[in-house]
């Protein structure tokens with residue numbers, strides 16, 4: 001070939017120069033565990049469903065959500081959302097309103113009649129679930145998704161457990177509950193109502209495994225001397241009565257004794273039934289009340305009064321006697337000997353509940369702990385094939401925890417039925433420090449509309465409204481996508497060596513290790529911490 | 539799937555792309571079919587800001603010129619790391635020039651195109667700060683003064699990097715270089731020296747002058763696009779950190795560039811015919827220490843006597859006031 005003067009070589013491309021050999025560290029894409037997912041007791045893949053919601057693909061988002069939790073519309077209303085407490089965005093401005101988006105998706109699914117996809121083949125196995133509270137329903141649902149036949153035996157005449165007979169309507173409208181529970185029946189779960197189980201050993205026969213979630217329904221009592229005409233009732237019975245045709249008669253002056261969420265619900269219900277400024281009496285101080293702050297604030301707004309550092313000594317006709325307490329150095333309330341009379345037509349005890357474990361009387365050598373059933377890592381009791389979860393096992397007593405137990409038990413039951421083991425994959429948590437928050441624009445949290453106060457005090461209409469589509473979309477887009485690529489193209493853009501290959505929408509990226517020099521810019525500039533630098537073996 | 543309309547984007551316009559945004563609103567660099575004008579296999583150091591700045595600018599210029607582009611390149615890192623004979627990383631018609639005369643070579647190319655009536659082919663000259671502010675300054679000033687139809691891009695890494703980090707007239711006060719060592723009572727580059735080339739370019743009353751940073755890609759691309767839409771002499775001064783010469787981590791290149799802007803040390807603005815027409819306000823203001831402490835060339839300023847840091851802060855504060863960088 002003829003070449004110009006002094007030229008001996010053809011121009012070549014630098015692609016012949018594989019600069020990848022310079023590298024001492026290599027970038028890799030990872031999917032770290034977002035703190036929201038980590039904190040969710042039901043193990044929801046929050047980041048993942050928010051990702052779909054961000055692009056307006058609500059059906060996809062819902063489908064992803066219900067792989068872990070069958071009840072987004074319920075969750076978005078009653079869950080105490082520990083995910084939001086853990087959310088990394090909280091360190092930036094305010095946490096993402098996860099529950100509000102979840103509720104939007106749940107309500108959308110109800111409106112549109114979406115059903116979860118049944119992918120697994122029928123296994124021919126049959127599992128019994130005792131109790132149709134959130135835990136039992138969740139277990140049944142997940143077992144069904146895995147292809148098993150499920151029968152639920154429920155003592156009451158309607159399903160839902162404490163979601164129906166405990167949580168008041170103004171927080172959880174019953175249409176929502178019915179729609180989400182009804183969906184389980186549509187995918188083939190059989191719920192046998194009014195079938196109280198008296199002996200587990202007896203009913204277990206004929207099933208390949210059994211999951212129990214009978215909750216905790218027996219009210220704890222305190223000894224309070226009371227005259228004949230005085231009215232003392234317990235909280236669970238009172239709330240249960242709200243589901244019958246004749247609503248409980250409480251009188252004008254209602255006193256609630258206890259400091260948990262149940263006490264708050266009872267007082268707010270009493271207010272709606274016509275009681276004048278119901279009073280909550282609690283033996284310790286405000287900051288030690290186990291009730292959630294948001295619920296306490298809502299109660300105060302509605303005119304509920306509180307009396308801290310007091311115990312109820314006795315009840316007379318039309319009044320109660322309380323004793324003032326002081327906290328000792330250890331923070332325990334101690335009596336002062338100072339008494340006071342308070343007007344009360346009715347005293348409602350909200351001192352917590354215990355489980356009724358009578359149905360387990362014939363299970364040989366069953367291990368229990370403080371009136372609850374002991375279970376292992378697989379939610380199995382000491383009796384092989386008998387699993388348990390929810391309020392009847394030691395743990396936090398919430399709807400979401402119960403749902404998480406149900407899911408976990410279902411996956412272990414499934415494995416147990418196949419003589420296999422079920423293992424959860426371990427992922428590194430995407431901590432705030434792993435994010436590059438420069439890239440996120442400021443965006444204040446969306447506020448859910450609140451019902452006006454007069455209606456809150458006189459009706460059982462839902463207090464908090466849902467988000468509009470626009471707002472839900474906005475809120476979903478506040479998510480930082482912690483630890484998981486959301487295709488912002490930063491790595492693709494910032495690599496000085498064009499060593500990041502863009503694979504196209506939804507397909508993410510790939511590194512070209514022939515040219516990656518290992519500078520670490522991509523990892524540093526990834527907004528969500530989805531790239532990790534790992535040492536090269538040289 | 540409803541991509542539009544959207545009121546809010548998760549990451550605003552700060553990230554390179556955004557899957558929720560319309561393709562036309564994303565950066566050129568987000569595009570799967572971007573030119574990659576500067577291809578892989580170049581020999582720039584790990585995390586080189588200049589390699590990045592050049593790809594950003596030339597890819598954007600290529601898009602604006604519908605791929606009809608010729609570049610003249612002054613010698614310097616950009617040339618040496620991209621084109622060691624017989625290999626090149628450039629995927630555009632590209633011409634070597636000597637250290638001093640990239641502007642003149644580009645002027646010549648533009649003149650030739652004019653004679654050949656090839657109006658659609660556009661010309662770029664590019665070089666480092668040494669090649670621009672020092673040795674190539676006379677050629678550049680002539681190109682400005684004649685209003686030649688060339689976009690000159692200076693990649694400012696604040697010293698002669700290619701030959702081992704010697705001081706240039708763009709080296710900032712206090713910085714240690716091979717020729718301004720950190721010794722004596724006033725270590726590093728003396729205060730009160732140097733020149734501001736964007737302001738000098740403006741004094742030529744040319745149609746367009748802008749400063750840009752690799753840390754603000756959308757702004758950088760918009761400025762290149764705007765410059766390409768104008769005929770006559772245009773000048774863009776791009777701030778490109780050099781991990782080797784500055785003693786910063788290769789992975790911190792973007793961060794260093796970002797902090798230069800956020801501290802007020804490198805103001806981002808545009809000027810037309812000698813008048814400033816826009817500036818980018820600081821988004822999250824930081825003290826200059828945040829910027830300085832990432833770079834070993836400023837390490838000697840962090841001794842007991844912090845006077846130099848205070849003086850650098852004063853420079854930043856003056857910039858902020860002068861260019862109006864704080865959002866009111």
Ligand SMILES: Cc1cc2nc3c(=O)[nH]c(=O)nc-3n(C[C@H](O)[C@H](O)[C@H](O)COP(=O)(O)OP(=O)(O)OC[C@H]3O[C@@H](n4cnc5c(N)ncnc54)[C@H](O)[C@@H]3O)c2cc1C
Pocket residue numbers: 078079080130131132133134135136153154155156159160161162163166167168195196197198213214215216217239261262265359389390391392396397398399400402
């Ligand atoms: C007033 C109140 C408000 C609450 N608010 C919230 C809230 O806002 N958010 C939250 O997360 N948690 C809340 N909780 C807690 C939550 O309701 C419980 O933790 C949760 O319902 C427990 O679920 P579970 O499935 O274990 O039991 P449960 O919901 O109690 O369900 C147990 C079911 O088993 C049935 N059953 C019992 N014994 C038998 C038997 N022998 N045979 C057949 N069936 C049987 C019961 O009838 C019941 O349907 C609240 C609780 C109360 C009391």
Ligand SMILES: Cc1ncc(C[n+]2csc(CCOP(=O)(O)OP(=O)(O)O)c2C)c(N)n1
Pocket residue numbers: 588613614615616636637638665666667668669670695697698699700701706
């Ligand atoms: C006339 C002349 N003098 C000196 C050199 C040696 N030389 C080549 S590149 C360079 C420095 C380039 O500095 P700059 O323009 O800032 O580019 P950088 O390498 O920093 O990107 C020097 C001094 C030369 N090539 N020609």
Ligand code: SF4
Pocket residue numbers: 034035036037046047050086087088089096098478479480481482
């Ligand atoms: S920002 Fe998104 S991914 Fe991160 S914790 Fe919050 S909800 Fe989860």
Ligand code: SF4
Pocket residue numbers: 027494495496497498499500511515516517518519520521522523585
């Ligand atoms: S930015 Fe490019 S060269 Fe640097 S580590 Fe990432 S892929 Fe490799």
Ligand code: SF4
Pocket residue numbers: 581582583584585586587588589615616619695699700779780781782783
């Ligand atoms: S010396 Fe600086 S400008 Fe030159 S290739 Fe290395 S990092 Fe880039």
Ligand SMILES: [Mg+2]
Pocket residue numbers: 666667668693694695696697698699
């Ligand atoms: Mg230089």
